[in-house]
Amino acid sequence: MKKAFLFWFILLTNPSLYAQDYPQWPADKPETGFIEESQSREIRLKNDILPQEIDMQDKMRVIITDMMEDASDNLGWPMVELSEYTNEGALQNGGTPYPIRSPRGIDITFQFIINKDSLQAWKSYQSDYAKTRLNSQEANYDNAQSLMESPKYKQYQDSANYYMNLYTTYTTAHQDEGAALFTKDKHPKYYQQKEKEFINKMTDMTQKIHDNSGTEQQEDNWEEQTFRFRNHTTLQVSFRINNFTAEAIDQSLGPIESIPKLYPESGAKVSKMYAIPRNQENKKLVKWNNVLLILLGNFQTKPDQYGYYQAGFNLNGQGDEHTPKKIKSDKVQNISINISGNKSNVEKMVKLIDVEKLNSTIVKN
DSSP: OHHHHHHHHHHHHOGGGGGGGSTTTTSOOOOHHHHHHHHOHHHHHHTTOOHHHHHHHHHHHHHHHHHHHHHHHHHTOOEEEEEEEOOSOOSSOTTOOGGGOOOOOEEEEEEEESOHHHHHHHHHHHHHHHHHHHHHHHHHHHHHHHHHTSHHHHHHHHHHHHHHHHHHHHHHHTGGGTTHHHHTOSHHHHHHHHHHHHHHHHHHHHHHHHHHHTHHHHHHHHHHHHHHHHHHHEEEEEEEETOSEEOSSOGGGOOOOSOOEEOOOTTOSEEEEEEOOSOOTTGGGOOOSEEEEEEEESBOSSOOTTSOEEBGGGSSSTTSSSSOOSSOTTSBOEEEEEEEEOHHHHHHHHTTSOHHHHHHTBOOO
């Protein structure tokens, strides 16, 4: 029973193990349900997306998917669509009339497997880690059980209970004294201090079991190895049509220490390659060595104080639900692209992004 419990504990604390039925595991698993809903014309119509907006979304999906399939063939990197969102509301109610509707968009992300051998090595590492972690948890459980049955631990536990009972009995017997019991009488405070003293001793004993188990070191190594394998094995490309605010990385990571370098991509309004150091504020969220941000069309060329590139239609009322729109909601006004992975792989991919073709879909006035 103990081993069964520990095995299920590992499954619950290691979500990646659920995805082993996915052929490209441990690479990210496609959001099949969301993709199907996003591509369903019927569902989008029920979500108050207009027929002409749906046509635009479908047209852009075909253009982008064809481009990614060509890149996959050219580079020899197997490709899969990871996610797609077309049902998210723009900055207006679904029933907003066409003349004043803000731009409708589509977000679509693709994943490429750079090296099948690296993927297999990643799988082997993940499987070995799961076994090691299970053995470690099992040993930790046994050590904790032995500790709690030891004479010293029981002595501390009995002492903590003894002073807790003294405190309860004393305060109950003197409850008529009110606040004075806790301000002038030293007994309650003394009993509480002694109880806390023995609880701390018990905690120190159990903490030593945890510290000596090597669990934290295992988790740190797992994070580092996962990061290394992800960047050697995969590359992800995200396209966002009619994006209200574009960014290179998750802002919750904290400030990017390295200075983003301009990337020479002809036809792009903004093209910056970001090198992301591992020592960020939220290290667990750092997934990629590099992210290339490409902005096409209606974007401000300088980021705001929070690091976001604002769409031009945010600043002139063209993104609200009140102002008549110069460019209607079913037209493409901007495209943001994020390519995430190792720098060399990012550079190979960007050469196959047809910026000129994407620019040709954008309505400028």
